[in-house]
Amino acid sequence: RESLLIFEEINSEINKFYEKRYTLTHGDLWPGNIYINNNNYYLIDFTDCSINKVEYDTYTLFYSILSSFKKIKINEVTIRNLFINNVPILKFLSITQEDLLYVEKKFIEYREKRFPGVYYS
Numbered sequence: 001r002e003s004l005l006i007f008e009e010i011n012s013e014i015n016k017f018y019e020k021r022y023t024l025t026h027g028d029l030w031p032g033n034i035y036i037n038n039n040n041y042y043l044i045d046f047t048d049c050s051i052n053k054v055e056y057d058t059y060t061l062f063y064s065i066l067s068s069f070k071k072i073k074i075n076e077v078t079i080r081n082l083f084i085n086n087v088p089i090l091k092f093l094s095i096t097q098e099d100l101l102y103v104e105k106k107f108i109e110y111r112e113k114r115f116p117g118v119y120y121s
Contacts, residue, residue, distance in 0.1 A: 003031075003065055010034065010041055011058050011094060018054045025050060027110075029057040030064035048114075052106060055095045059103045062093060079104070 018025070026033070027048035035042040063079055079089070079100070090097060 003068075006036075007062060007065055008092075010061065013041055014054065014057055015094060021055075022053050023051065025052045025054060025057045027052065027056070027060075029061040031061075031068065034061075048110075053099060053103060055093070055099045056103045056106055058093055058095065059100070059107060063107070 026043055026046060027050045028045065029043070033043060033045045035044055059079065066079070079093075090100065093100070095103070
């Protein structure tokens, strides 16, 4: 529960940070790449940054939180398949269905390139 509250705060900050919806994104945003100090959030390790939709960072962070707490297997399903047509999850992620489909496609392409044979949807 606490991790999801922190996710909501980070998601809000991500959306403030990026000026455009399609911009340079972190690309590998998971809890290990976020340093928290006195309610300040610092993103580290930008080795996988790329031009993408802002929602990509939100998606990868939420996916990694779900996998960290064993709510989803890292190589099992996409968030869309897990929460098919779940409007509250779309609101929680601050994402449209169209953007979710786009982001998941990019996420799968990234995972297949970086970890061949490990990821499937």
